[in-house]
Amino acid sequence: MLLCGVWKMTTTLEITGEGISVDRSISESTGVTIMETALENKSNGEGPDVTVSLSGEGMEFTRDLTESAAVKILDIALHDGSQTTTDSTSNEGLPEDFFERLSKKQRIMIEILLEADGQWMRGTDIRQKMREEYGLDVGQGGRATAGVIAGLTRKYDKELREDVIPGKWADETQQHAEFSIGEKYEDEIRARFKE
DSSP, rough: OOOOOOOOOOEEEEEEEETTTEEEEEEEHHHHHHHHHHHHHOSSSSOOSEEEEEEEEEEEEEEEHHHHHHHHHHHHHTTTTTTTOOOOBBTBSSSSTHHHHHHHHHHHHHHHHHTTTTTTEEHHHHHHHHTTTTTTOOOOSSSHHHHHHHHHHHHHOOHHHHHHOOESSSTOOOOOEEOOOOOOHHHHHHHHOOO
């Protein structure tokens, strides 16, 4: 039997913007995946939403991205380039600690999406409601929404985050993201928020 070892070099990923700051060591292959994803996306021209930087031996890369691209990059980084499964989620419902672990901004974003009753909402509209109706200090740019959503991914995994708050591009320009409350856990979340 022949065993082969693979020596992996690490890369440093930095994601910065208003309301978000990530500094993480990732594998070189994940760095390449992130670079490819970043090259497919770009800032919407209204000023950089989030700056993504990769550095490592033989790799230097910086790009300004939209909020949706930043969430996608965070998902890739948090799972080192692959999807993960979690024991804390079952087919029966959300993890036991889900509601206790929500930040104030996550809880309010979910409340706003519940009020939209299954309709898709642009990130700009969500942030405006968070500021005007809930008095939260939320930035104007998309990075503020990305930071709130990324927090769910950090606590659990991409699949759960997408089941709770799915996202999509608002149009073919891929400059604005829209979000809604996911159908899978909507009834459970509504019931718990009414308590």
